[in-house]
Amino acid sequence: MEALIPNRSSPSTPATLAESVALQREVLANLLREPLALAAQACSRAWPSRAGLNTALTHALGALPACKYLYALDTRAIQLSDNISQSGPVEADYARDRSDRPYMNEAVPNEGFLLSQAYISLRARRPSLTAIQIVRDDDGHVLGFVGADFDLRDLPITARLYNEPTDWLQIKGDPAIRGAVFHQTRSDSQLDLNLDTVLGVMEELMTDRGVFHGKLHFSSSRATIWLVDDPYRYRLLDINALTDPDTCLIYPRHAYPDDAIVPRRKIRPVLDVLRALRFMDETFYLRAGSLNIFNGMVGLTFSCDGAHYLPWDAFLRKGYDFWASSTPVIGNTSN
Incomplete structure (x- = not known):
């Protein structure tokens, strides 16, 4: 998962820390949007089979090499699949209720994709973020969500080093x-x-x-x-x-x-x-x-x-x- 960043030495260069973070998030979202949309399509055809979802997510993970865990949730944020990792399925979180996690308490935009704000993970205690993609059936009804967890240190470098402003x-x-x-x-x-x-x-x-x-x-x-x-x-x-x-x-x-x-x-x-x-x-x-x-x-x-x-x-x-x-x-x- 690689990206080329446009030359930011122009007047449009982010002037503040917040603008630099927003640029970084925009680039990451663009990297993740298409692979997760394809994963959601594959999951909709297997819904709600645990084995079918595991197979679809395992295939989808190949397009997300920086992803730590990929999983499927129903509309109540109950996990329907295992955690799919680069080393294989992890069964421990099957049927886990993720409704209280920060990424499930952000509003998903109409297009169906959300890149969460960064948070500290429960187990590793590491800065992390999660991408959420809505899963719909052929008639457009919402079936649930595909979630993709990322450790910030595993994400590709997509922005230049932030330059501190020299204002008072x-x-x-x-x-x-x-x-x-x-x-x-x-x-x-x-x-x-x-x-x-x-x-x-x-x-x-x-x-x-x-x-x-x-x-x-x-x-x-x-x-x-x-x-x-x-x-x-x-x-x-x-x-x-x-x-x-x-x-x-x-x-x-x-x-x-x-x-x-x-x-x-x-x-x-x-x-x-x-x-x-x-x-x-x-x-x-x-x-x-x-x-x-x-x-x-x-x-x-x-x-x-x-x-x-x-x-x-x-x-x-x-x-x-x-x-x-x-x-x-x-x-x-x-x-």
Whole structure:
């Protein structure tokens, strides 16, 4: 079961996660619609014989190599066949009542085919989905359904890797923290007391030592970094490492990546604004800030636990004055 995806580099490229999921589901539905319609036709000729349905479904399974189980249900969602798998019939679910399963509680469209929303399977506890096809007799009366279960990891790859949008995103944090924000004040951390050295070390690591993503945890005096040459593992730098410029020596020099979105000369200005936000107010202040040079996003987590993600250039355009005068935007303390 293979499919070619149209070139989505045009303006019609899905802009959101929901649109990308919808595209993926549309392609999967198109792959499954015809094989299940043929399976339903074959089952209608054998209905309601258990042996006949098993034979029809076994033949139909050849056109659905990614299918985990294929089965027939009556109009009450009682199973009339065995589960037909790639390794043969599984008798355990014969006569099973599937009426409470999520795919049987979605409305089947008029054309008779439904691709369910993804759900967690009862036995394997795996993300799964089920395709349902109505079975009709020669006069058009509904006899029941053919169901086809799929484990998501077995489905063919039908879409490109989703690209995260780079729009400004604000996320509310823990309501308990937001509610108590006016009862707290910022305390100087060891990182705060050594910020000149810390920012110098971080700038060196990101401009000349291959760090493409760095996050400063101001309140807990630590940093996490990811390196271009070892992107699958993060490094944790404690306050001792962050306040010792010799730390830079353990990371080999690395040319600044040509495909980085953030210009090399703009890393220090971003770090300087993070510094300013850390000290901007005794109640609303920055707890953690991050920068990724490849997707160009700055991440901010404030004392109210509210988080912001925005492009680096927008972050610099806003500057300190915007955040210092925008306590409601930062805090968003309404529950």
